[in-house]
Amino acid sequence: xxxxxxxxxxxxxxxxxxxxxxxxxxxxxxxxxxxxxxxxxxxxxxxxxxxxxxxxxxxxxxxxxxxxxxxxxxxxxxxxxxxxxxxxxxxxxxxxxxxxxxxxxxxxxxxxxxxxxxxxxxxxxxxxxxxxxxxxxxxxxxxxxxxxxxxxxxxxxxxxxxxxxxxxxxxxxxxxxxxxxxxxxxxxxxxxxxxxxxxxxxxxxxxxxxxxxxxxxxxxxxxxxxxxxxxxxxxxxxxxxxxxxxxx
Amino acid sequence: xxxxxxxxxxxxxxxxxxxxxxxxxxxxxxxxxxxxxxxxxxxxxxxxxxxxxxxxxxxxxxxxxxxxxxxxxxxxxxxxxxxxxxxxxxxxxxxxxxxxxxxxxxxxxxxxxxxxxxxxxxxxxxxxxxxxxxxxxxxxxxxxxxxxxxxxxxxxxxxxxxxxxxxxxxxxxxxxxxxxxxxxxxxxxxxxxxxxxxxxxxxxxxxxxxxxxxxxxxxxxxxxxxxxxxxxxxxxxxxxxxxxxxxx
DNA sequence: ATTATATGATTTGTCGGACAAATATAAATG
DNA sequence: CATTTATATTTGTCCGACAAATCATATAAT
Numbered sequence: 311x312x313x314x315x316x317x318x319x320x321x322x323x324x325x326x327x328x329x330x331x332x333x334x335x336x337x338x339x340x341x342x343x344x345x346x347x348x349x350x351x352x353x354x355x356x357x358x359x360x361x362x363x364x365x366x367x368x369x370x371x372x373x374x375x376x377x378x379x380x381x382x383x384x385x386x387x388x389x390x391x392x393x394x395x396x397x398x399x400x401x402x403x404x405x406x407x408x409x410x411x412x413x414x415x416x417x418x419x420x421x422x423x424x425x426x427x428x429x430x431x432x433x434x435x436x437x438x439x440x441x442x443x444x445x446x447x448x449x450x451x452x453x454x455x456x457x458x459x460x461x462x463x464x465x466x467x468x469x470x471x472x473x474x475x476x477x478x479x480x481x482x483x484x485x486x487x488x489x490x491x492x493x494x495x496x497x498x499x500x501x502x503x504x505x506x507x508x509x510x511x512x513x514x515x516x517x518x519x520x521x522x523x524x525x526x527x528x529x530x531x532x533x534x535x536x537x538x539x540x541x542x543x544x545x546x547x548x549x550x551x552x553x554x555x556x557x558x
Numbered sequence: 559x560x561x562x563x564x565x566x567x568x569x570x571x572x573x574x575x576x577x578x579x580x581x582x583x584x585x586x587x588x589x590x591x592x593x594x595x596x597x598x599x600x601x602x603x604x605x606x607x608x609x610x611x612x613x614x615x616x617x618x619x620x621x622x623x624x625x626x627x628x629x630x631x632x633x634x635x636x637x638x639x640x641x642x643x644x645x646x647x648x649x650x651x652x653x654x655x656x657x658x659x660x661x662x663x664x665x666x667x668x669x670x671x672x673x674x675x676x677x678x679x680x681x682x683x684x685x686x687x688x689x690x691x692x693x694x695x696x697x698x699x700x701x702x703x704x705x706x707x708x709x710x711x712x713x714x715x716x717x718x719x720x721x722x723x724x725x726x727x728x729x730x731x732x733x734x735x736x737x738x739x740x741x742x743x744x745x746x747x748x749x750x751x752x753x754x755x756x757x758x759x760x761x762x763x764x765x766x767x768x769x770x771x772x773x774x775x776x777x778x779x780x781x782x783x784x785x786x787x788x789x790x791x792x793x794x795x796x797x798x799x800x801x802x803x804x805x806x
Numbered sequence: 807a808t809t810a811t812a813t814g815a816t817t818t819g820t821c822g823g824a825c826a827a828a829t830a831t832a833a834a835t836g
Numbered sequence: 837c838a839t840t841t842a843t844a845t846t847t848g849t850c851c852g853a854c855a856a857a858t859c860a861t862a863t864a865a866t
Contacts, residue, residue, distance in 0.1 A: 320627075320857095322819065324616055336650050359821045361609055364848090365616040368572055372617045372645055379568075380828040381846045388653055391660065394642015398621055402584050405636055411722035412639065414674070418723065419663075422670025422849060425781055426662070471795070474659035475666065526774075533673055547719070566826095570848065596817060607850045612819090628857040629817045 323358055327366040330356060335386065342388045346376065392477050399481050401488035407550070410543045413489055416482045417536045420463065421474065421529060426470040426523045436521055437471050444548050454513065456487060462513050493542065500538050511535040571606055575614040578604060583623075583634065590636045594624065596613050602669050625666070647729050649736035658791045660733045665784045667723065668711065669777060674718040676773045683717050684769055702761065704735060710761050741790065748786045759783040 312390040330354075340346065347355070353363040367384070370376045401409060442465060446458030454462075460483055467479040490497065504510055511534045519528035533540075579600075588594065595603070601611040615632070618624045622637040649657060690713060694706030702710075708731055715727040738745065752758055759782045765778035781788075 313634075320819095324779065324819085328620070332645065332648075336648065339650065342651075342653060350846085356680070361612075361822085362820065364609075365613050368613040369617050369620045372576070372620075373642060375646065375651075378847060379847075381830055381844090383846065384653075388656065389646040389651070391643060391646055391652075391656060394621060394646065395639060397580065398637040398639055398642065400580075400584065402587065403623075403634075403637070404639075408722070411720050411820095414576060414718070414720045415667075415722050415726070417669050418674065418718070418720075420668035421673065422666035422668070425669065426666065465597070470662070470666070472659050472662045472666075474656070474663050478663070487592060568848095572848085598817085609851085610849065626818060628819075629815090629859060631817065651865090 323362050323502055324365045324369075327356055327358055327363055328369055331366055331370065340386050342386055344386050346384050346386065348383050390477075391474055392481055394482050395478075399485060401485050401492075404485075406546070409485055409489055409547060412482050412485045413539055414543055416479070416486065417539060417543065419478065420536075421532055423467065423470050423472075423475060424525060424529045424532065426472070427466060427520075428523065428528070431469050431520065432470055435465070436517075439517050439520065441542055443517050446513060458513075459487075489539075496545075497538055497542055500541050504538060509537065571610050572613045572617075575604055575606055575618055576610055579614055579618065588634050590634055592634050594632050594633050594634065638725075639722050640729055643726075646730050647733060649733050649740075652733075654794070657733055657737055658794060661737055661787055662791055664730045664734065665787060666693050666728070667726065668714065668784075669780055671715065671718050671720075671723065672773060672777045672780065674720070675714060675768070676771065676776070678719055679717050679768060683713070683764075687713055687765050687768065691765050694761060706761075707735075737787075744793075745786055745790055748789050752786060757782055757785065 335346070346352075349360055349363055349367070352513065353360045356363060367376065369376075372394075374387055374393050376384050377387045378384045398404075399412065404412075439462065442458060442461045446462065447455050463483075464479055465475070467476045470476070501510070513532045515531055516528060516535065519525075519531055583594070594600070597611055597615070599609055601608045604611060615624065615626075619626065620642075622635055622641050625635045626632045647651075647660065652660075687710065690706060690709045694710065695703050711731075712724070712727055715724045718724070734774050749758070759779045763779055764776060764783065766780055767773075
């Protein structure tokens, strides 16, 4: 009988200490800027070696939850919400499923911020976008020069005034360019067909709707702008599903 | 002259090693499942003590990028994209700005997945939603019982078929409930006004549009469903801005 | 010869101590 | 009182040791 591999559950001391530290902060209701006991005290009260405690602290430091300074001790800091994501979201490491999830995530978010954009956009923003569109050269097949593509969409995210949303765009953008490059032979025919059907939406088209304050048309156009990826993702998902059922 | 505090830049050895390890994985084009050298070799070739290396490895372990097993060495694993977020997104630790950012993020995302929902939704999904709505009791003032609220929206995210989006909802949901509770005295009057104007949108309303396959109405209703938070956030942001300029 | 057991070796996990570097605090000096 | 010096404290880094797990090998049993 093949015993089902119990999760690689080996919860190490470090894992436990990390958890206990987080609980400790919460129970004590510590706020950003509050000091926490030094390493000797913590390791003593937790009953673990300093090295173990330091590994746990190192994790929290990476998340931006604590800051340390020699002789001044440690203080709680406001962690970056997406800081952890930044390290992980590397197209070269992530698998295809994860890449497509991120792609879908990003597209959904950009569609979702339409309302905020129309609520917040200023004449200066429109000028900035105009400038970006002006210098942006569109290659054949629905492709912009990387810089122009990045600048246009980044500007849109910034208009929301939501820093976390803007940071998210910054983090996941490399995934977009990676997917575009890696699967260009798949994307090209889709773009061709869309072009034949006259369904290609350019940045200039989007900008026009923004200027006309026409939110519904903008949203529809934006969804069309991403249509090539949606088609691609759903095709890929179908293939993957077939493979998985086939394996069984 | 007050010298401007140079960033707490003290880049420790651990920070450098963490970075070097990530670069090493990428340069070697290591994939999920590939083994990596043991601790002795790594610390030797990096020229640091094993404890330093272990702190860096501990960080990567936390991100789910590597797994370790006694005597079997270490292997690369597929990290959870939002795993880092899960630890950080704690309403008790995050500041108000961050909370509102997350709230806005979540609302935008849920609006953005409308298209995917209508593309993917099945009759079974509609039945599930019907069941959730049926048992959900709505309190006065646009408030659902926590479980019902969570179940309804979680179901919507699941329909997208995008695991990352679904996980995101799971992580940020506590922020929603926290904000709802902490700022209820601010939200109550807004809800009252909306109710007087007959602009309250219930889960049942949303479900009706889903059944009618009426995407545009659904989206508008959903935005209305979140209107109370949008109003609240923009008010809060105005107050915060005034405080900041006032401080100067 | 094959299988089962025992032994050894390797790798991660934990512990403890030591020293360096930075810096807040106290003491000494003018 | 102001300035400099000395001291103490705290984090950062290094080293060595052993335990626990488990893979590899050798030995014994059938």
